[in-house]
Amino acid sequence: MERRNTVSKTYGSSNNAARIDTSKLSLYPLPGDMLADLQDAFTFYDKEDTGYITIAHFRNILHNFGFHNMSKKEIDDELKRADSQFLQKQSVDIDTVKLVIGYRWNKGGKEEEAKESFHLFDKRDRGYINVNEVKTVLVNYLDFPVNDNDIQEFMLQCDPNSSGQVGFKDYAKLYLS
Structure with a gap:
């Protein structure tokens, strides 16, 4: 009461x-x-x-x-x-x-958030990201150190055909999982 x-x-x-x-x-x-x-x-x-x-x-x-x-x-x-x-x-x-x-x-x-997040990596709006862009963003935005193995693991999860480029669709799949 x-x-x-x-x-x-x-x-x-x-x-x-x-x-x-x-x-x-x-x-x-x-x-x-x-x-x-x-x-x-x-x-x-x-x-x-x-x-x-x-x-x-x-x-x-x-x-x-x-x-x-x-x-x-x-x-x-x-x-x-x-x-x-x-x-x-x-x-x-x-x-x-x-x-x-x-x-x-x-x-x-959630899709909008994934697009905003992807855009942090894809600053040139090409529709894909590569290992250098991933590394630059993760090093600048994370509060803990990121090593090359972390970057490679991320790329393997997002780039199923190992092309070296990650499109939004594959990125979003990992981001939303």
Whole structure:
């Protein structure tokens, strides 16, 4: 009972909180590491442990989970798909966050992320990458040392016919696995 009172004081009545049908969550599964990251982000903003975060904080989470290339209108349209009354809400719970991110991830977000990642390697937009580009990017972006064996292993996983060039399709297959 005390938790409900805290929620009401902090975010207004429960009518102003976005809640979803949790059975929808299974329709749009997320990888375990992404779920853990979402939970961490939600917990970061839910400092009072009410189970809700503000819409402004929710938008920050969306930005960090693949919505950064979208306009405000596109984001609002996406949010309305989760709940037609969403934009009138003042707060959201973790299940709503999971549903919105899961919907986007499963409806093209993971492919978009793979393309963005591939573009880090393919700076000249040739449609393929080679061992030198892989090495340069991994050395510059990873926090741990990368050796030639690591690079060769990566190339073997992405380049099944050993051509020395990795196209987006083969890269995406590994990236999304």
